[in-house]
Amino acid sequence: MERTISAMIGKGSVNHNTRAFTAKNVDKNRSADNVEFCQEDIKQVYHKLFDEALERYNAKQKRKDRLIDNYYEKIRRGKQEKLFHEVIFQIGNKDDMNAKSEDGLLAKRILTEFMDEFQARNPYLYVFSAHLHMDEETPHLHIDFVSYITGSKRGLDTRVSLKSALAAEGFTGGTRGATELNQWIASEKQELATVMERYGVEWLQKGTHEKHLSVLEFEKKERAKEVAELDSQKREISSVVLQLGEAVSVKK
Known part of the structure; x- marks a missing residue:
């Protein structure tokens, strides 16, 4: 059996992922088959990750205008970094891995095993929300995470940074197409392919544009x-x- 792997950056709609809001393409009768791996309030996650670093940073400041009252709000209002990122993984499509079929259940098992290993593999991407959806056409996995780095020499010593978080995991920017993010996504697709192989499913790679x-x-x-x-x-x-x-x- 051969199946494609899709990985894309999502919009990060937590209400959609948790089904607080139900879109038209969702079959409510199958929502009970969805899997919630984790769901934390992102503001509390920011307190957990950055409060101590924020306290250290503010203690060093001699000018009041450099003090940061709320790191979450600083990132939300800023333009350099995003509060969080989302990546979506899918195996096959609605024709060969339909959520209502036996192959769809196989996709669910594979994506679950992939998710179980994700956080340990990505220590600088704090996963606060992860959901596997079985109530749409094709099983797919939403992973929402806060990217951060420790030991920083500027700003907070623990701060939000996607580029630095991926660099800490070994992904450094190369050519225009081989950005840190693209390299990381390619690596995660390979990890997913490895899990697929355990279940007798090979990665079908289409197109020459994919390295x-x-x-x-x-x-x-x-x-x-x-x-x-x-x-x-x-x-x-x-x-x-x-x-x-x-x-x-x-x-x-």
Whole structure:
């Protein structure tokens, strides 16, 4: 059996995900089959993640205009970062993985196992809301998370940052198409494909525009090699300069 994998950035409608609001394409009779993995109030999550860092930051400030009263509101009103991000994963489509079919139930098991491993694999993406929907045409998984980084040298030492969170997990920007986010999504699709294989389902990849993860990993390794070589050359040059300096001192 072969099936496609879809992964897209969602709008992050928590009311839709929790079914507080029911869209027209939702079959209410099947909503009981949905799975809620977690659901936390995002404001409380911000308190949990950032209150201590905010206290440390404010304690260092000598000017009142630099104090931050509410970090959640600062991010909400700002333009640099989003309060949270959402990614949606789906296996197959309504024709070959319909939610009302046996294959749809298989998709549910695969997506559940994928979700069970997601947080441990992504320690800097705090998942506060995750729902698997079985009451639409095709089973799909909504994952909403707050991206953050610790040990920051500017601003709060623990702060919101998607770019830095993904960099901490090993995803650094390359070419225009190989952004941190695109690399991460490609990596997560590969993780989902690995779970699918356990159930005898192969990843059907369509189109040449989609880079396979192995290619991205190769590029990352090559860049890492280049950096290592440059560091080695830098150390050699520093050693030669030091030796020359010592030689000059001896002659004097």
